[in-house]
Amino acid sequence: MEPFVRLTAVAAPMDLPNIDTDRIIPARFLRRPRESGFGPLLFHDVRFDASGTERPEFVLNRPAYRPARILVTAENFGCGSSREMAVWALLDHGIRVLIGPSFGDIFFENCFKNGALPIVVPAATAAALRQTLAARPGTALTVDLEAQTITGPDGAAIHFEVDGFRKHGLLTGRDELALTLEQMPAIEAFEARRRAEMPWLG
Amino acid sequence: MAGSGLTLFEKIWRRHVVTEGPGGRSLLYVDRHLLHEGSTHAFGRMERKGLAVRRPEACLATADHYVPTAPGTPEIADPEVRRMVADLGRHTGRLGIPFFGRGEPRQGIVHVIGPEQGATQPGILLVCGDSHTATHGAFGALAFGIGSTEVEHVLASQCLWQRKPRVMRITVSGTRAPGIAAKDVILAIIARIGAGGGVGHAIEYAGPVIRAMSMDERMTVCNMSIEAGARAGMVAPDETTFAYLQNRPLAPRGDRWAQALAYWRTLPSDPDAVFDREVTLDAADIAPTVTWGTSPQDALPISARVPDPAAVGDAARRASMERALAYMGLTPGAPLAGTPVSRVFIGSCTNSRLEDLRAAAAVARGRRAAVPAWVVPGSGGVKRAAEAEGLDRVFRDAGFEWREPGCSMCVGMNGDTAAAGERVASTSNRNFEGRQGPGARTHLMSPAMAAAAAVTGRLTDVRTLA
Numbered sequence: 001m002e003p004f005v006r007l008t009a010v011a012a013p014m015d016l017p018n019i020d021t022d023r024i025i026p027a028r029f030l031r032r033p034r035e036s037g038f039g040p041l042l043f044h045d046v047r048f049d050a051s052g053t054e055r056p057e058f059v060l061n062r063p064a065y066r067p068a069r070i071l072v073t074a075e076n077f078g079c080g081s082s083r084e085m086a087v088w089a090l091l092d093h094g095i096r097v098l099i100g101p102s103f104g105d106i107f108f109e110n111c112f113k114n115g116a117l118p119i120v121v122p123a124a125t126a127a128a129l130r131q132t133l134a135a136r137p138g139t140a141l142t143v144d145l146e147a148q149t150i151t152g153p154d155g156a157a158i159h160f161e162v163d164g165f166r167k168h169g170l171l172t173g174r175d176e177l178a179l180t181l182e183q184m185p186a187i188e189a190f191e192a193r194r195r196a197e198m199p200w201l202g
Numbered sequence: 203m204a205g206s207g208l209t210l211f212e213k214i215w216r217r218h219v220v221t222e223g224p225g226g227r228s229l230l231y232v233d234r235h236l237l238h239e240g241s242t243h244a245f246g247r248m249e250r251k252g253l254a255v256r257r258p259e260a261c262l263a264t265a266d267h268y269v270p271t272a273p274g275t276p277e278i279a280d281p282e283v284r285r286m287v288a289d290l291g292r293h294t295g296r297l298g299i300p301f302f303g304r305g306e307p308r309q310g311i312v313h314v315i316g317p318e319q320g321a322t323q324p325g326i327l328l329v330c331g332d333s334h335t336a337t338h339g340a341f342g343a344l345a346f347g348i349g350s351t352e353v354e355h356v357l358a359s360q361c362l363w364q365r366k367p368r369v370m371r372i373t374v375s376g377t378r379a380p381g382i383a384a385k386d387v388i389l390a391i392i393a394r395i396g397a398g399g400g401v402g403h404a405i406e407y408a409g410p411v412i413r414a415m416s417m418d419e420r421m422t423v424c425n426m427s428i429e430a431g432a433r434a435g436m437v438a439p440d441e442t443t444f445a446y447l448q449n450r451p452l453a454p455r456g457d458r459w460a461q462a463l464a465y466w467r468t469l470p471s472d473p474d475a476v477f478d479r480e481v482t483l484d485a486a487d488i489a490p491t492v493t494w495g496t497s498p499q500d501a502l503p504i505s506a507r508v509p510d511p512a513a514v515g516d517a518a519r520r521a522s523m524e525r526a527l528a529y530m531g532l533t534p535g536a537p538l539a540g541t542p543v544s545r546v547f548i549g550s551c552t553n554s555r556l557e558d559l560r561a562a563a564a565v566a567r568g569r570r571a572a573v574p575a576w577v578v579p580g581s582g583g584v585k586r587a588a589e590a591e592g593l594d595r596v597f598r599d600a601g602f603e604w605r606e607p608g609c610s611m612c613v614g615m616n617g618d619t620a621a622a623g624e625r626v627a628s629t630s631n632r633n634f635e636g637r638q639g640p641g642a643r644t645h646l647m648s649p650a651m652a653a654a655a656a657v658t659g660r661l662t663d664v665r666t667l668a
């Protein structure tokens with residue numbers, strides 16, 4: 001996993017609430033191998049029409065937002081299906097940071113596992129950011145994970161929360177499984193206790 | 203001492219903590235891991251890394267998402283899909299994981315076969331790389347969906363790092379009127395708390411209406427917890443649960459059964475347990491319900507009219523409603539009942555169990571389908587049980603198509619899709635844009651309501667069919 005420390009990039013606003021992972025990547029593409037690249041599949045059915053031509057009105061197709069690496073979203077972005085390919089598609093397209101009032105729980109977790117940073121901010125903060133980005137297309141934001149700040153064009157920093165475990169994982173690009181396997185003695189002790197107390201579980 | 207009691211959720215959580223980690227995370231032990239074709243990405247990565255599966259016997263795999271469901275188990279036409287299903291067979295074979303593949307009589311939707319086999323039990327922690335894993339919470343288990351990286355993590359370590367969610371209790375009081383299905387109850391709940399209302403929470407469903415439900419009905423309710431944003435939904439185990447489980451192939455037997463039962467009886471939330479949030483619904487307010495939009499929260503009684511975005515003050519909400527209505531091809535103010543449908547789908551992990559098929563068959567019996575209507579049983583077991591009761595005959599006589607088990611038209615990934623612009627009356631769980639195929643328009647409802655739509659060709663209040 002590629003570590004994440006700091007990013008300055010164009011941010012794009014997505015105003016609709018409840019954007020589900022079926023919309024982020026339609027189910028018919030999930031069978032593809034990881035190596036094939038999921039970037040062109042991102043938001044496929046809203047980004048392209050039935051003939052495969054870009055819909056010019058879709059936010060990421062607009063020239064000013066094409067280089068976007070940050071998305072500022074509305075409530076419950078990434079709800080629905082657990083498909084991790086939703087995060088793969090965002091990453092392969094270049095999006096590394098999502099900022100919004102809330103995210104689907106499974107999607108939120110999947111982001112951290114793949115080196116993407118979802119940031120929860122108050123709804124009013126997200127709405128104000130989206131307004132700024134819509135008023136001045138192509139505006140860049142700076143996201144600093146170490147300092148836990150988002151900085152806009154006016155230079156004012158917005159502080160955000162992230163739990164220490166996830167922050168450390170992203171900063172170092174560390175593999176969580178390696179950390180777990182260090183706990184093997186505790187896991188084995190747990191299994192022995194479980195066998196004694198709940199033998200019916202096998 | 204007041205307030206010192208524990209919730210069902212808390213009791214199970216505590217029992218599964220292996221160790222506490224940094225950042226308020228706990229390493230939890232996983233009792234049961236269910237797998238399907240979607241897990242092949244994780245198996246492939248493990249094979250490349252040379253990782254072993256820690257407890258193959260704790261796993262159970264099936265082929266459901268991609269299998270064709272046309273009658274007569276034909277060959278899989280699409281080479282990519284054929285490879286995916288074959289890969290699942292190869293990996294599970296190589297790793298010693300029990301696998302119900304195509305043609306195996308116990309094959310079916312992962313959330314139907316777990317309970318059917320007795321693999322789903324009270325008090326366990328169960329995961330699956332699928333967001334509808336909350337279904338298994340109907341047994342008083344802690345069950346939730348995980349991503350593909352987490353699937354790999356569980357296979358390799360039998361554990362998972364989790365941050366404890368908050369717990370919400372949703373109490374459904376009163377009694378259901380005749381003709382009100384479990385699906386109506388959960389759609390009403392989602393409409394009430396919203397598609398994001400349960401984010402960060404585990405839900406416990408409680409109250410007399412839930413208590414009176416059968417296991418099939420409780421599974422329908424828990425299944426759609428994710429549609430309210432909650433990863434886990436659960437119901438306290440009781441005599442209904444135990445009666446369902448007894449003598450299932452993987453349920454404990456003899457002394458072990460008695461031992462398990464004694465433990466299961468300790469699981470229900472203590473009377474003085476405190477929840478982070480409480481929501482109460484009165485069953486008297488719940489009518490046969492259908493969705494009109496592209497989020498499961500867009501649900502209304504069948505007697506209602508298509509809502510008018512112009513009447514909504516909030517600009518973001520208005521824009522999202524306008525988009526949903528344009529996609530759905532509906533006119534504000536038009537009555538929902540009477541809207542013509544193009545086809546009907548009865549199936550999915552929400553509503554493909556025996557009782558669901560019985561409810562649909564009761565409506566289909568002696569009538570004729572006016573539009574193409576599919577019935578896709580949730581598993582080989584459900585299919586055989588339904589056939590033993592003659593339900594297949596009822597459906598066929600009414601012009602419905604009786605198909606092979608699988609996810610089918612719940613999700614547009616296996617060839618069973620609706621065409622662009624087609625309006626589908628569906629018993630599945632998601633009415634998202636494109637869920638049943640690009641441009642397909644999904645209305646969610648109960649099996650009886652879907653059967654009513656099939657025989658009239660329109661969205662119909664099943665109670666008017668008498």
Ligand code: SF4
Nearest residue numbers: 334550551609612613
């Ligand atoms: S039936 Fe639908 S929701 Fe359920 S597991 Fe299959 S695809 Fe997912």
